[in-house]
Amino acid sequence: MRKNYFFTVIGLLFCLQLYSQQPPKTYKDSIETIAKAANEAYDSYDFNASLEYSWKLIELASPKEDYYNLHVGYNGLGTTYEVLEDTLRAKENYLKALEFAKKSENDTLLWYAYNNLGNVLTVDKETIEEGLDSYEKALELVSKLEVPEEALIPIINIAWTYLENGKSEKALPYLKEAWKLNKAQDDKESESNLLTLFGMYHTGRGEYEEARDHFEIALEVAQKNNLLVQVSFAYKEYAKMLFKSGNFDEAYLALEKHQKYREKIFQKEKNLQREAVYGRFQTEEYKRDLATAQREQLYKDEVIAKTQQITIIMVISLIVMFVFLVLLYRNNRVRKELIAEQEQKNKELIAAKEEAERLSLLKTRFFSTVSHELRTPLYGVVGLTSLLLEDNKNEKQREDLKSLKFSADYLLALINDVLQMNKMESNLVHLENSGFNIQELFQGIVKSFETTGNLNSNEIQLQIDDEIPQTLIGDSMRLSQIMMNLVGNAVKFTENGQVWVKAERRSCQENKCRIYFEVGDTGSGIPKDKQEDIFEEFSQLKSQNQTYQGTGLGLPIVKKLLDLFGSKIELESEEGKGAVFSFVITFDIGEDRVVEVSEGxxxxxxxxxxxxxxxxxxxxxxxxxxxxxxxxxxxxxxxxxxxxxxxxxxxxxxxxxxxxxxxxxxxxxxxxxxxxxxxxxxxxxxxxxxxxxxxxxxxxxxxxxxxxxxxxxxxxxxxxxxxxxxxxxxx
Structure with missing residues (x-):
């Protein structure tokens, strides 16, 4: 049983509540009655009742957020659980008591909370330093209160902790200081415990006679004043000293007396009979230790007899270790082979990647060369045909020349589309930003389709929002490609109908403008089951105008170009009711251009x-x-x-x-x-x-x-x- 003397300070805490804030009389009377009952139950070793009254105190104080009495209640639970050696629950309740002591801003409650928390922390070897820190905090708070006699409790606890951990010299200054303070108070409980602690100090130094003297005086003071906890504690430490000095029989008798007083303390605690069982078990442990000391020589003989068994075990262990090493070597060899195979695969993969890149580059160069070689003669065909059309007045020949130019234009469009897709697949297409005017750009696009539109008897309408800034910054060439493909499709699949091109301002802020674009027609429309396929390369719908065939690359090019702009193509269409393609692009706003010369x-x-x-x-x-x-x-x-x-x-x-x-x-x-x-x-x-x-x-x-x-x-x-x-x- 450890440091039980210091748990009786709960009585002082219950008394201090009389000076707290004045609640209503009924509440005050109830609190005082329960606190007094809890204290009396604790002093009379009725720990079940002490726990019950402490819980009632907490239940009564909680609704009123009475931090003072909440601290008192949780402190009561902690001290009771600590004397019952249930350190986990004691620590849990001491922490809650510390929390409410801080909220109450009462230094007296705080130093008691830190002191009691130190009691449970120093029990565990891993938290001893934390416990000593708690004691030091308690001492610091006591010094602020300017009540030096109250420093006795944490000083004794620090000395006690050092003694239990074999640091006798560190404990001595605290023992002397505590003895000096106790003389002024004449506290018999403190006197008995201090004498016991001095006995522990001399035991640690091997001064067994001095230790015996202190233990005997401690027992005399405790028995004379009927201090059961102090008597039990003194006999326990006295037994340890006797056992250490080789007086096994006396140690056994002292331990039995310790157990006797311990049972007296717990005789009213019906639910804690395990404590008495634990005490008897401890006594039996001392008996077994005594018997072990007497049979030590026999154990040595048995150890020698077992040497052969140990040798056999070692040989078996070596064999197992050898097998393990063989398996480890084998696994390591297999691992190296796998790594070598993986490295070879990686080399092959890199070589395949480089070859793929080389072939892709060759393909790009091939398309570039072929496009140049095809465009050069096409230049002659288109140019000469255009000149002949201007000069020739023969209507029959003009129709033939128009067909020739149409075929040349179609072939040029095919070359451009294939080359464009190849560049996109090779990631060679990048946006180039420059200033442009949407009105001028779209007028040129619509004008270029007037001939085709007239051929199919279509009306092409251009709708440009006047609120769109005059100058936008972006890639006008790629935007033209998108619009040319969409308008070209609309004209191709519409006869005797309407085609419209629309640009609307959606929003402009922070020097940026979101523009909505739309190309629609009243043509044949696109079936629902084909609306995803048309964006695949070389995918075509059957045109009503059988004289015109495309490459099937227009819409895939549009989709990829819009990806560069960070946009997405949207389609609304029903078969026989036309189609509407739309998208939104954000452009930077440029400075308005001033036209200094007129057209022409x-x-x-x-x-x-x-x-x-x-x-x-x-x-x-x-x-x-x-x-x-x-x-x-x-x-x-x-x-x-x-x-x-x-x-x-x-x-x-x-x-x-x-x-x-x-x-x-x-x-x-x-x-x-x-x-x-x-x-x-x-x-x-x-x-x-x-x-x-x-x-x-x-x-x-x-x-x-x-x-x-x-x-x-x-x-x-x-x-x-x-x-x-x-x-x-x-x-």
């Missing part, structure tokens, strides 16, 4: 200033087509078939603008441009190329060229680019 004015200014253009192209047909187009606008033309010839002309003649083919044998267009820039930095040089502009834009512009025109030409765009570069100020 750039051409007029250019015509007054520029007359001579040099055409550099190794293809004779392309030379003819380009020259014929320029001559119709009254330009003077010079033709060169190679880069070297172009350099000679530029050096020796007056040239106002150069149209330079990029891919030529010998000195190509970029090399020729670099040479020109060495002696002429002002002349505008425009690149002519059948390769996708995005693939070579950086390389072309870094070579010193001013702009790019893609083959086959879009005639209005062709002249717009020429006039724009003519009007640039001279550096």
């Amino acid at each position: 004015q750039p051409e007029t200014m250019a015509e007054k200033v520029v007359k001579r253009i040099l055409i550099v192209d190794d293809n004779r047909i392309n030379q003819v087509v380009t020259e014929r187009i320029l001559l119709k606008r009254d330009f003077e033309c010079r033709v060169a078939g190679s880069g070297e010839e172009a350099l000679e002309i530029i050096r020796n003649e007056t040239i106002d603008l150069v149209l330079m083919d990029v891919n030529m044998p010998g000195m190509n267009g970029m090399e020729a441009t670099r040479e020109v820039r060495k002696f002429n930095t002002n002349i505008p040089i425009i690149a002519l190329t059948a390769v996708e502009v995005g693939e070579m834009r950086e390389e072309i512009l870094s070579a010193g060229m001013n702009d790019i025109i893609n083959k086959p030409y879009d005639i209005p765009q062709f002249f717009s680019t020429i006039f724009r570069n003519m009007l640039q100020p001279v550096a």
Whole structure:
């Protein structure tokens, strides 16, 4: 039984409640009565009653949030459980008591709470330091109260803890201080316990005679004052000293007396008969220890006899260990083989990946080369056909020429679609931001479909929201591709109906604007079961206009381009009732552009200033087509078939603008441009190329060229680019 003396302080706590805040009389009377009953039950060792009264105290104080008496109730539970050696429950209730002591802001309650919590923490070897810290906190609070005699309790507890953990020298200063304080109080319980603790101190130092003297005086004081707990504690420690000094018989008698007094303490506690059983078990343990000491030699002989058995066990263990090592070696070998196999698989995988990337690059290069080789002759076909259509007045031949141009345009669209899908699959398509005007952009798109729309007797409507900012920042070329594909599909699948293109402002904030786009028609519509398939590559619906067939790549291209914009295509359609495609894109808002010249004015200014253009192209047909187009606008033309010839002309003649083919044998267009820039930095040089502009834009512009025109030409765009570069100020 450990530190029981200090649990009697609950009586002091119950008395202190008389000075707390004054509640209503009935509540005050009840609290005082229950507290007094709990204290009397504890003092008379009726622990069941003590627990019951403490719980009643808590139940009565809880509704009123009476922190003072809640502390007293939980402290009562803790002290009772501690004397019953139920340290887990004691700790749980001491912690609650500490919580309410803090809330009450009463230093007296706080130091008692820290002291009692230290009692249970020092029982466990792992929490001894925490327990000592609690005692120190209690001492610190006592010093604030300026009541030095109350420091006796935590000082004795600290000494007690050090003694029980074999630190006698650390305990001595606390024992002396406690003895000095107790003389002033003349507390017989403290005196008896201090004498017992001094006995423990001398026992720890091996001073058994001095220890015997202190234990005997402690027993005399405790028995004279009928202090059962102190007598039990003194006999317990006295028995330990006797056993340690070799007086086994006396130790046994002292332990029996300890048990006798312990049973007296617990005789009213019917539910704790296990404590007496535990005491008797402890007595039997001492008996067995005594017998063990007498049979020590016999044990040694038995150990020697068992050496052979131990040897056998060791041999078996070695064999098992050897088998284990063999298995470990085997497993390690298998593991290494698996790792080597995995490394080989990884190498094969990397090689396959590199080969796939190489083939993908070759495919990209192949498509780029084929597109260039196909576009170059198509340029001649489309260009010559366009010129013949303008000059030829024979209606029958004009119809044939229109069919020829239509077929060439279709073939060009097919090449562009296949190349676009290839670039997307290779992740070569990226958005390029620049300022553009939606009104101008969409008017050009609708105008380009007027011929096809008239062919199918369709009316094309353009609806642009006036609230859309004049200038938006984004990739206008990719937006044009999306709209061209959607409008092209709408025109193709509609006859004698309507096609509309719509752009509406949804919201504009923080320099960004969300624009809603819609392309709809009153054509044949799309069946529900086909609405997902049409976004797959090479998937087509049967067109009512059997004279027009597509590649089946338009909508997949639209879907992939919208992914780049962070948008998604939406479709609403019923068979026979047309279709509506819509999407939303967020653009940055740019500064409004001020148009300084009216439509047609750039051409007029250019015509007054520029007359001579040099055409550099190794293809004779392309030379003819380009020259014929320029001559119709009254330009003077010079033709060169190679880069070297172009350099000679530029050096020796007056040239106002150069149209330079990029891919030529010998000195190509970029090399020729670099040479020109060495002696002429002002002349505008425009690149002519059948390769996708995005693939070579950086390389072309870094070579010193001013702009790019893609083959086959879009005639209005062709002249717009020429006039724009003519009007640039001279550096």
